[in-house]
Amino acid sequence: MSEVLRKAREYEEKHRKEPPAEIRPKFHFTAPVGWLNDPNGFSWYQDRYHLFYQYHPYGTKWGSVHWGHAVSSDLIQWEHVPAAMAPGDDYDRDGCFSGSAITMKDGSHLLMYTGFVYDESDPKHRGIQTQNIAIGDGSNYRKCTSNPVLSVDDIPGGGDPYDFRDPKVWMDHDGILNAVIASGEEMSGARIIVFRSNDGVHWKYSHVLLENRYRFGRMWECPDYFPLDDAEVILVNAMDMEETSPEFHSGNNGLYFLGRTDPDSKRFLESSVHTLDHGMDFYAGQTMLAPDGRRILIGWMQNPGTASEHETVHSYFGQMSIPRELHIEKGRLLQMPIRELESYRTCAVEHRNVTLCSEKKKLDGVSGRILDMELIIRCRDSKRPFNHFEMRFAQHGDRFAALTFSPVSRSLRVSRPFSPETSMKLNERETVLPKWDGMLQIRMILDEGSAELFLNGGETVFSMTLETDPKADNITFVSDGDLILDVKTYKLDSTLR
Numbered sequence: 001m002s003e004v005l006r007k008a009r010e011y012e013e014k015h016r017k018e019p020p021a022e023i024r025p026k027f028h029f030t031a032p033v034g035w036l037n038d039p040n041g042f043s044w045y046q047d048r049y050h051l052f053y054q055y056h057p058y059g060t061k062w063g064s065v066h067w068g069h070a071v072s073s074d075l076i077q078w079e080h081v082p083a084a085m086a087p088g089d090d091y092d093r094d095g096c097f098s099g100s101a102i103t104m105k106d107g108s109h110l111l112m113y114t115g116f117v118y119d120e121s122d123p124k125h126r127g128i129q130t131q132n133i134a135i136g137d138g139s140n141y142r143k144c145t146s147n148p149v150l151s152v153d154d155i156p157g158g159g160d161p162y163d164f165r166d167p168k169v170w171m172d173h174d175g176i177l178n179a180v181i182a183s184g185e186e187m188s189g190a191r192i193i194v195f196r197s198n199d200g201v202h203w204k205y206s207h208v209l210l211e212n213r214y215r216f217g218r219m220w221e222c223p224d225y226f227p228l229d230d231a232e233v234i235l236v237n238a239m240d241m242e243e244t245s246p247e248f249h250s251g252n253n254g255l256y257f258l259g260r261t262d263p264d265s266k267r268f269l270e271s272s273v274h275t276l277d278h279g280m281d282f283y284a285g286q287t288m289l290a291p292d293g294r295r296i297l298i299g300w301m302q303n304p305g306t307a308s309e310h311e312t313v314h315s316y317f318g319q320m321s322i323p324r325e326l327h328i329e330k331g332r333l334l335q336m337p338i339r340e341l342e343s344y345r346t347c348a349v350e351h352r353n354v355t356l357c358s359e360k361k362k363l364d365g366v367s368g369r370i371l372d373m374e375l376i377i378r379c380r381d382s383k384r385p386f387n388h389f390e391m392r393f394a395q396h397g398d399r400f401a402a403l404t405f406s407p408v409s410r411s412l413r414v415s416r417p418f419s420p421e422t423s424m425k426l427n428e429r430e431t432v433l434p435k436w437d438g439m440l441q442i443r444m445i446l447d448e449g450s451a452e453l454f455l456n457g458g459e460t461v462f463s464m465t466l467e468t469d470p471k472a473d474n475i476t477f478v479s480d481g482d483l484i485l486d487v488k489t490y491k492l493d494s495t496l497r
């Protein structure tokens with residue numbers, strides 16, 4: 001084990017109880033200490049789920065990224081285990097960037113990741129990016145002696161050595177390994193390229209799967225590719241997007257493409273592209289295939305554009321989203337919280353057919369900050385339609401976060417106007433609901449530091465962090481016309497399993 005890794009393991013062991021579990025999010029993964037960004041190596045290996053992540057143990061700002069490591073039997077309760085990788089070799093001296101994991105035929109666990117080394121001669125202070133391998137047993141990983149397995153010389157024509165990163169690996173039915181890698185290129189801005197290998201160590205460039213052509217942002221990061229239901233999906237994270245419609249927001253955003261790979265040209269034939277999560281805080285999502293066949297997505301619940309501007313409150317910073325089950329229906333990707341979360345539900349409260357007539361209403365027992373809520377709103381009387389519905393949550397007096405909906409424009413907005421984030425971050429996001437036929441279904445997961453809203457079966461999703469006082473736990477419904485509510489809430493109790 002390298003000295004850098006040994007030091008990181010000692011450091012995290014010493015500090016992992018500060019702050020204690022009581023004041024961390026209960027259902028959202030956080031690092032033992034220090035900074036966390038992208039999920040990496042999300043996989044099922046030796047009867048446990050493994051989650052690795054971009055990790056800087058020594059500070060709450062990004063820097064010198066390691067791979068942190070945790071394991072779980074249900075994707076909800078994670079156990080921190082010692083960090084898996086640290087930077088420091090010639091090819092990853094300044095960071096072990098994002099990547100993925102796969103079980104090899106010989107039973108070993110292979111990690112493929114991007115090595116990052118600052119280029120001292122570059123006036124823009126960028127870093128050379130190469131692809132590397134580490135092989136392990138679920139606890140300890142050894143970097144491959146032939147690293148880098150893909151160097152800048154392997155990038156196909158026009159590729160930028162400073163933008164070549166984040167391999168996501170999968171195995172074909174014939175046992176061949178494939179990796180999609182994000183590559184910056186002058187003509188197209190960003191492209192997703194595929195490399196193939198028989199043994200995980202020797203890789204060869206195969207083809208371009210998808211090109212940006214400057215439609216969505218500048219560079220793409222953290223790609224993923226997988227078949228799902230009867231289509232194929234590509235996830236990308238687009239940097240520096242411009243707002244082109246209510247569906248595509250400015251800044252850095254996760255996108256999903258649905259389509260099919262043309263067997264002759266091997267190009268991905270897109271049928272549609274949409275924003276993955278419309279909230280302020282969801283990036284670098286990575287999926288895994290669970291042993292029962294579910295495709296599960298987890299993301300870094302943060303906005304990369306503003307993540308480094310936070311004030312240091314605790315000795316850790318950053319959290320993951322709730323893992324989500326994915327499906328495709330009617331040309332849309334549906335995302336819903338994994339069903340394992342339901343085992344932590346307790347204290348059900350239900351209200352059916354509640355009428356809301358131009359008023360603000362609180363409902364008995366409907367409050368909390370660690371909560372799973374199912375809500376359906378329906379039009380009541382077409383003669384007195386509502387133009388504005390609002391659900392306020394994480395509320396204390398006149399301070400709250402909210403979801404608002406205007407049926408006429410189908411516009412949906414989440415906001416956290418009175419959260420301490422206000423001074424420095426994006427605090428509002430709006431999108432348009434694909435369709436409105438008089439009924440809106442909402443599932444909301446609240447944890448002390450976040451809210452995730454899944455609308456209409458997960459067709460539209462919003463994730464955001466909340467830094468308001470965890471005691472701000474009121475929920476209020478507001479409307480300017482008539483509507484009917486069905487509400488069911490459960491407290492979520494992390495001691496239940």
Ligand code: FRU
Pocket residue numbers: 037038054065097098099114165166221222284304
């Ligand atoms: C995305 C990202 C990746 C990179 C990693 C570095 O958030 O920029 O492209 O591998 O973070 O921490």
